[in-house]
Amino acid sequence: MDMSLFVRYGPQILVGLKYTVVIWVIGSIFAILLGFLLGFALSFGNRSMALLLRGYVEFFRGTPLLAQLFLLYYGGPSVGITLDASTVGLLGLGLYGSAYFAEIFRAGFASIPRSQFEAAASFGIPKLAQLRYVTLPQIFVLVIPPSTNLLIVLLKDTAVLSILTVPELTFQVTGMTIETFVFIEPFVALAAVYWTLTELVAFLGRRLEVRVGRYLQP
């Protein structure tokens, strides 16, 4: 295989890598924050709000990311939402991820036994402080493994954005293969890059699990 290919297309690939990482990071942060609020609302909010949010969560979890992106990108203009591909990619990934994070956080909140809240309440600790000092630290440990998993899923799903012509990594490499008619090696190299990234995230996740879970070690 011609290594000079990579040299020639190097800059483009780096641009793609930048898009991938940036969209992934920002999209994930958005998804975590929104997901946390949703999870909280689902656990402690009133019935009608919970029902509405449940619909939101089920929609984003029950349909493919691609369908959601198409709706937003191609269908958006019809209702006045005209966004460029990258924004749609970012927003779409974020909304998609938020539904899954909402479930993770909801399960985390649900795992705290009622008695914890009673104990805090009996000491007269206000709700917000309860949340900060009692609830959150505990669900943190529980929430990390599925969250790490989800972050890896979101990283892989940035590749789907290439279908919307977002200039991320897969898009750049696909463009390269189309121009040069060399297909297999670039895609395999692309796979290797993703593999490295996801293994890295998984590794960091495991380290974090250990660090945060120290207080559980007997």
Next chain:
Amino acid sequence: MSQVSQSALILLIGAGTTLLVSLAGNALGLVIGTSICLMRLSQARFARAIAIAYVSFFRGVPLLVQLLIVFYFLPAVGLDMPPFVAAIIGLGICSAAYQAEHLRGGFLIIPRGQAEAAHALGYTPTQTRRYILIPQAMRAAAPALVNEIILIVKASSLVSVVGVADLMRVSQNIVARDLRPIIWYAAAALIYFIINVVLARIGQAVEWRLNVGHVKGTL
């Protein structure tokens, strides 16, 4: 037949293709996944290493990239297949990695005493695996395996990229003519949703059937 009902019909056919590709891919994934799982659990260090690498790779690389590789790789080695088949192979290879892990979870949950009783009675390792371990592992892994089918249906939306006339591709074609993206993409999303709900229901029924009289919470 009006334009709209014609398009609706095409949409349903596309849904059928999606289901077909997904189920076939899932079945292939189960077969490959079982082998990978047995390799993962074998005594041979080499087999274990290969299985671990397989699972790591195919869970660590985006499905889209995997499909592209399979799509271009097959003709390169002389296997000229319609995109439909290439898609099934791609989905199967990817799903196998996940199903192998689900099955492994099923095996790990079996109490050690089960195999010990078999060994104590003179069962060969093959007999122990076949009559004692695999049935129980399958039963334990069933919920995860059923969920896998649902995930594959969603993931199959990507085969539209490699030229399969699935639900996504078909709805794209309709929109190209009809120029009303929201209706058709929303309809496609709804169909995916309904398929998932139905599959989830079937999955629950299957689980219930498997567990009746056997399980009181745990194995």
Next chain:
Amino acid sequence: MTQIADAEAALPAEPDLIEVSHLSKWYGTHQVLKDVSFAVKPSEVVCIIGPSGSGKSTLLRCVNFLEDFQQGSVTVRGKTVDYTTWRSGEGARDMRSNINQIRREVAMVFQQFNLWPHMTVLENVAQPLVLVHGNDRRQARERALHMLEKVGLTAKADEYPIRLSGGQQQRVGIARALAVEPAAILFDEPTSSLDPELVGEVLQVMKGLAREGMTMVVVTHEMHFAAEVADRVIFLDDGAKAEEGVPSEILLNSRNERTRRFLQTWVERNSLFGENSLRSAQK
């Protein structure tokens, strides 16, 4: 170097059915079995008692190779598996074949019953007959039903284990062991997982087996059982055989300090009845 020792060639008056010779086992640097030797003659009932962690179960599980060992040998009905064979690769096939044959002749009853939950009670008892002993399905079914009758559970033949009480499950476990017509049965704390009220039914079955002349090696905490049924009692302490003798010796008149300490509470609680249960142990 021949790997198969055939004891039949040098027959004393009554050959040992099971012989454990100088068995030692280490977990890493920790020695769990220290040069343990004992023998079991046909129709004998040998009870192994001792504190938790003394290695009783480990010792028993070495007899049918559910645990491996680093030194010593186990001989069952003339087939021997010893340390040198195990460690060297030579004769590995012979050794595996010996292990297999030993497992076909010696059955085990487990503390956790270990019934297979995805098969009915009848299938649990019948399957080993089909898979290991070559019976056809009909023969196996008949024999299985016969064994279930023996333990009093014919009515439960088509139930799944999950529906049975602990005592019933253990009796099925015994039926499963009996069905393969073993030369001896190893019992690994068979009643330790049972609610007190269910212990009796299992001990009843075991006593019946002993009366019929089944060779049994029983690891147990049930001193009554040992007193009533055992021909010999072995006291295992910290991996070593501390004492061995007839029940009356060991349980009531032990000369060994550690044995006495271990049995202290039992003897106190039973001093009133101790003499009576021992009298009934005269076989």
